[in-house]
Amino acid sequence: xxxxxxxxxxxxxxxxxxxxxxxxxxxxxxxxxxxxxxxxxxxxxxxxxxxxxxxxxxxxxxxxxxxxxxxxxxxxxxxxxxxxxxxxxxxxxxxxxxxxxxxxxxxxxxxxxxxxxxxxxxxxxxxxxxxxxxxxxxxxxxxxxxxxxxxxxxxxxxxxxxxxxxxxxxxxxxxxxxxxxxxxxxxxxxxxxxxxxxxxxxxxxxxxxxxxxxxxxxxxxxxxxxxxxxxxxxxxxxxxxxxxxxxxxxxxxxxxxxxxxxxxxxxxxxxxxxxxxxxxxxxxxxxxxxxxxxxxxxxxxxxxxxxxxxxxxxxxxxxxxxxxxxxxxxxxxxxxxxxxxxxxxxxxxxxxxxxxxxxxxxxxxxxxxxxxxxxxxxxxxxxxxxxxxxxxxxxxxxxxxxxxxxxxxxxxxxxxxxxxxxxxxxxxxxxxxxxxxxxxxxxxxxxxxxxxxxxxxxxxxxxxxxxxxxxxxxxxxxxxxxxxxxxxxxxxxxxxxxxxxxxxxxxxxxxxxxxxxxxxxxxxxxxxxxxxxxxxxxxxxxxxxxxxxxxxxxxxxxxxxxxxxxxxxxxxxxxxxxxxxxxxxxxxxxxxxxxxxxxxxxxxxxxxxxxxxxxxxxxxxxxxxxxxxxxxxxxxxxxxxxxxxxxxxxxxxxxxxxxxxxxxxxxxxxxxxxxxxxx
Numbered sequence: 001x002x003x004x005x006x007x008x009x010x011x012x013x014x015x016x017x018x019x020x021x022x023x024x025x026x027x028x029x030x031x032x033x034x035x036x037x038x039x040x041x042x043x044x045x046x047x048x049x050x051x052x053x054x055x056x057x058x059x060x061x062x063x064x065x066x067x068x069x070x071x072x073x074x075x076x077x078x079x080x081x082x083x084x085x086x087x088x089x090x091x092x093x094x095x096x097x098x099x100x101x102x103x104x105x106x107x108x109x110x111x112x113x114x115x116x117x118x119x120x121x122x123x124x125x126x127x128x129x130x131x132x133x134x135x136x137x138x139x140x141x142x143x144x145x146x147x148x149x150x151x152x153x154x155x156x157x158x159x160x161x162x163x164x165x166x167x168x169x170x171x172x173x174x175x176x177x178x179x180x181x182x183x184x185x186x187x188x189x190x191x192x193x194x195x196x197x198x199x200x201x202x203x204x205x206x207x208x209x210x211x212x213x214x215x216x217x218x219x220x221x222x223x224x225x226x227x228x229x230x231x232x233x234x235x236x237x238x239x240x241x242x243x244x245x246x247x248x249x250x251x252x253x254x255x256x257x258x259x260x261x262x263x264x265x266x267x268x269x270x271x272x273x274x275x276x277x278x279x280x281x282x283x284x285x286x287x288x289x290x291x292x293x294x295x296x297x298x299x300x301x302x303x304x305x306x307x308x309x310x311x312x313x314x315x316x317x318x319x320x321x322x323x324x325x326x327x328x329x330x331x332x333x334x335x336x337x338x339x340x341x342x343x344x345x346x347x348x349x350x351x352x353x354x355x356x357x358x359x360x361x362x363x364x365x366x367x368x369x370x371x372x373x374x375x376x377x378x379x380x381x382x383x384x385x386x387x388x389x390x391x392x393x394x395x396x397x398x399x400x401x402x403x404x405x406x407x408x409x410x411x412x413x414x415x416x417x418x419x420x421x422x423x424x425x426x427x428x429x430x431x432x433x434x435x436x437x438x439x440x441x442x443x444x445x446x447x448x449x450x451x452x453x454x455x456x457x458x459x460x461x462x463x464x465x466x467x468x469x470x471x472x473x474x475x476x477x478x479x480x481x482x483x484x485x486x487x488x489x490x491x492x493x494x495x496x497x498x499x500x501x502x503x504x505x506x507x508x509x510x511x512x513x514x515x516x517x518x519x520x521x522x523x524x525x526x527x528x529x530x531x532x533x534x535x536x537x538x539x540x541x542x543x544x545x546x547x548x549x550x551x552x553x554x555x556x557x558x559x560x561x562x563x564x565x566x567x568x569x570x571x572x573x574x575x576x577x578x579x580x581x582x583x584x585x586x587x588x589x590x591x592x593x594x595x596x597x598x599x600x601x602x603x604x605x606x607x608x609x610x611x612x613x614x615x616x617x618x619x620x621x622x623x624x625x626x627x628x629x630x631x632x633x634x635x636x637x638x639x640x641x642x643x644x645x646x647x648x649x650x651x652x653x654x655x656x657x658x659x660x661x662x663x664x665x666x667x668x669x670x671x672x673x674x675x676x677x678x679x
Contacts, residue, residue, distance in 0.1 A: 003030045003169040010162045012155070020150040032163035033170070033191050036210065036628050037143035040203070041113055041129075044139035050087035054118045060125075061085060061111050061133055069098050083112060083125075090116075091124045109133040129153065141197050160195050167192060173662035174213065178644055184209045194628075207628065208637075214629045216641040220663075221671045223645050224655075235275035235402045236378050242301035243267070244294040250329060251290070258432035259287050265428050266295050266406065270379075276404035281413065282430030283599040284564030285437060288408045289319065291430065292381050293326050295406055300332055300359045304378025307399070308362045313338045313510075314517050315383065318539050320362045327360065337363035337372070340514065346371075367399075374399050381406045411561065414603050431600060439597045440567040442575040444551070444590035453547055453576045454495060460545045461499055461526050465571060467545035469529045470562055472553040474505045483549045489529040499526040506533045532558065534565060541569030551577035552586035556606035559589070560599055585609060 006028060007013045007021055021027075026035055046061035066082035079100055081092040092112055094100055104110065114128025145156050172179075172187040179186075185193075185205045190213075193206035244267050248255060255263070262280055269276035282288045296306035308323075310316040320336040327334055335358035337349050346366075352358040356375035361367065377400030407425065445453050457467045469492060473484040489503040502525040504516045513533070519525040521540055528534070532554075546566045551559060559577070566573035577590050592605050631638065648660075655664040 003028070003033075003166045005029055007032065007159070010159050013159060017151065017155070020148050023148045024146070024151075029163045029166055032160055033167070033195075034627070035145065036194055038146050039144040040197070041142045041144060042139075043111065043113065043142055046085075046111065046139070048087040049083070049085050049090050052090065052116050052123055054116055054123065057113075057115045059111060059113045059139070060090065061109060062089075063109055064104050064106050065089065067101060067104065067106075069101055083110070091122060092128060093124055093126050095127060097127075111139075141199070141203075143195050164192060164195060171662050171666075173666040174216075175648070175659060175663065178216075178648070182212065182640065182644070184212060187213070211629045211634050212637055212641060214626055215634065215638050216645060217667060217670055218626070219638075219641050219645040220648070221667055223649055224653075224667065235273055236270075236302075236304065236404060237273040238270040238298055238302045238304075238378070238404075240271055242298055244298050246301075247294045247297035247326075247330070251326075253434070255290070256287065256430070256432045256434055258282075258430045259291055262428040262430055263291050263294055265426075266291065267298065269426070270295065270298060270404055275402050276406065277425045278406055278428055279425040280406065280408045280428045280430065281600075282408070282410065283433065283597075284410045284561070285568060286410075286430040286433055288410070288430060289322065289383075290326075292383075292406060292408060293323055295404075296323075296360050296379055296381065297327070297330065297332070299379035299404070302378065304376050304403075305353075305356065305358070305374055305400075306360045306379040306381065307367060307374070307377055308360070308381040308383065309367050310362070310364060310383045313340060313364055313514060314521065315539075316362055316364050318521075319383070323360065323362065332359045333357060334360045334362065337361060337366045339364060339366045340511075341366075372399065376400070377403045379404050379406065381408065383408050410564065410599075411557065414600075414607050429600070438567065438572050440546075440563055440573045440575050442563065442577065442593045442597075444577045444579060444587075444594055447578065447580040450578055453578055456574070456576070457527075457545050457547055458496065460574070461496075464542075465545065466520065466523070466525070466540060466543040467527050467547065468534065468543060468562075468565055469527065469547045469549065470534065471529070471531060471549045474507055474531055485529055485531050488549060492527060492529055496527060500524060501527045501529065504528060504530040504533060506531060532562065534562070539568055540565070542571075543568070544571050544573040545576065546574070547576045547578065549578050550580060551590065552579045552581040552583060556589050556592060556602050556609065559593055560602045563593070563597075564599075 006018070007026060008015070008018050010029065010032075013021070024035065026032055041057075041059070043059050045059070047058045049060055049062065052058055052060070060083065062083040062085040064081050065084045066080075068080040069078075077096055077098055079094045079098050081094075081104065082089050083092050084090075109132070110130055111133050112125055112128040112130045114125045117124050117126060142153075142157060143160070144153060145160075147153065147156065167188050170188050170191060174184065174187065178184070185208075187209065190206040190209035193202040194210060197203040197206065244263055248263070262282075266276070266278060266280075269278055280288050280291060292308065296308070299306045308316075308319060310319055316336065316338055320334065324334045333352075335349055335352060337346065337353075341349070349358070349361075350371055350373070353361055354373045354375055361374075366372070380400070380403050382405075457469075461467055469488055471483050471485045471488050474486065485503060485505050489501065492501045500519075502516045502519060504513060508516075516525070516528070517534075520528045520543075523542060543566050546563055548554065548559065548562060554562070563575040566575065575593070577593060579586055579590060589609065592602060596602060629637075648655075652660055655661075655667070
């Protein structure tokens with residue numbers, strides 16, 4: 001048997017268990033070894049029963065003094081044991097498990113591991129893990145894994161031990177100098193001790209190595225793309241005769257200092273012979289689209305086509321409407337291509353794109369379909385980059401011969417995380433808002449002030465404005481105490497009979513969503529009740545109120561993105577955060593929103609308050625997920641691996657040296673489904 005064999009080669013893993021393990025993305029023996037515990041149970045030191053405390057999780061060791069079967073708690077039939085040691089006794093209860101009575105013998109000693117609860121003043125353990133204590137048996141530290149239905153911890157530990165018998169097949173791919181410089185333990189030692197450690201020091205050593213590896217491989221993979229482009233792919237050196245300033249001079253407004261700085265960086269990239277791969281981060285309303293338009297102008301005037309891909313049809317159409325107007329005086333033909341177009345419309349666009357009649361094509365995923373053949377693509381622009389990821393960017397780039405790539409996002413991401421999410425890109429930030437733009441006034445309100453918030457919304461709509469009401473859920477849930485979009489929509493219909501109210505959520509068909517969004521965009525609807533599907537893709541200058549129900553259920557980055565749906569026109573805009581919690585974290589988050597409109601400051605604060613989870617909700621498709629690294633805890637390691645990866649690729653950009661062959665193979669396997677790395 002080999003480490004690459006199917007998990008069904010492990011004793012006890014049949015087709016049914018294999019199907020359950022598939023949900024955990026465990027398909028091979030090696031996948032088992034790479035599936036790490038989320039916690040540990042220290043079974044080395046049983047606690048005297050007399051010293052047990054309510055709500056603690058503990059290991060006890062004792063004999064069964066009494067066994068009572070057949071009682072009921074609610075509808076569940078119980079098996080009750082009185083377990084005693086020399087210090088006292090505790091009631092151990094199993095539900096729907098009368099079959100277990102044959103497992104216990106009063107002559108034997110047993111270990112029970114579980115949470116201590118209390119009922120009527122008596123301590124209990126409900127449905128704990130148990131095993132018979134063997135003479136002279138030493139306790140151990142046991143791993144606790146994230147599981148799925150049909151798999152128990154006992155099963156998983158048994159299979160993990162079997163998988164570990166193949167540890168000798170593990171190849172340590174890390175270069176010796178990096179291992180030595182960073183005092184890393186061996187990979188085999190790390191894998192053995194992350195699963196079944198002998199003590200806490202060994203867990204720390206194992207975890208450090210595996211966290212280091214995970215971040216190092218991710219950085220190396222992303223940086224390899226950048227190095228490959230720099231070293232191997234000759235890009236387009238756009239002419240210095242055609243300058244973006246010719247386009248900028250014709251604009252009816254002045255660019256901000258930040259826009260000018262970023263545009264200079266882009267133009268410098270475009271005029272170099274290497275392929276440009278640049279990320280432009282900028283808050284909602286900071287003017288990224290104008291900067292992208294200026295770059296497209298340069299590409300087109302140099303004889304190339306430009307392409308812009310947006311995540312939704314509505315956003316693509318909005319870009320088309322605004323950009324078409326910008327290019328009218330320059331004899332530049334702008335086209336639109338979306339999936340909802342008729343076959344006749346698409347065929348006409350295909351022909352114009354292929355013969356070069358269309359200079360600047362804007363669209364959705366339809367742009368990367370095989371039927372679309374471009375005349376001469378020189379610049380590829382993607383908006384809200386994380387919605388596509390590196391795979392789709394790669395497919396779009398393949399439509400031309402090494403075109404320059406410009407990616408834009410309005411999702412403010414701290415620089416530390418931008419390095420992870422966009423490690424293959426150079427970074428630019430538009431960190432200044434256009435002059436005269438009014439800051440959005442934000443107010444946090446309790447549930448008691450909810451009616452007051454809705455009356456304010458009414459007053460704004462009466463003045464001719466439009467409003468959003470956002471909820472965290474689509475429909476009511478028994479398990480979650482929060483308002484749903486459907487519930488709020490019904491309330492809004494009753495509360496605002498004089499206005500046109502619409503509902504929008506992710507479970508609707510795309511055609512239904514398009515109709516609702518078009519009605520709101522055109523002003524036919526006054527109030528839009530929605531889930532977070534409106535976070536990206538709506539630009540309605542007349543909307544001035546963003547009311548967010550159960551704001552405590554959203555992270556800062558999400559709240560800021562939602563707030564960015566208003567404040568896009570000449571009128572003063574407002575964001576009302578209704579929260580029904582006394583949580584200190586929720587209060588601190590609301591205070592941040594009230595104090596600043598700066599997306600980058602908010603992103604840094606969000607990272608500080610709740611770690612990187614909010615940002616990794618938007619991580620790029622095609623980038624391997626982190627299994628053990630936690631960026632809120634491992635930022636120092638991240639900086640170290642970044643330097644190590646950079647240093648390694650400076651010496652060996654294609655990992656072609658013999659000593660780097662194992663690393664090259666590991667990296668190729670890790671990124672094998674991405675279509676972005678060809679080492």
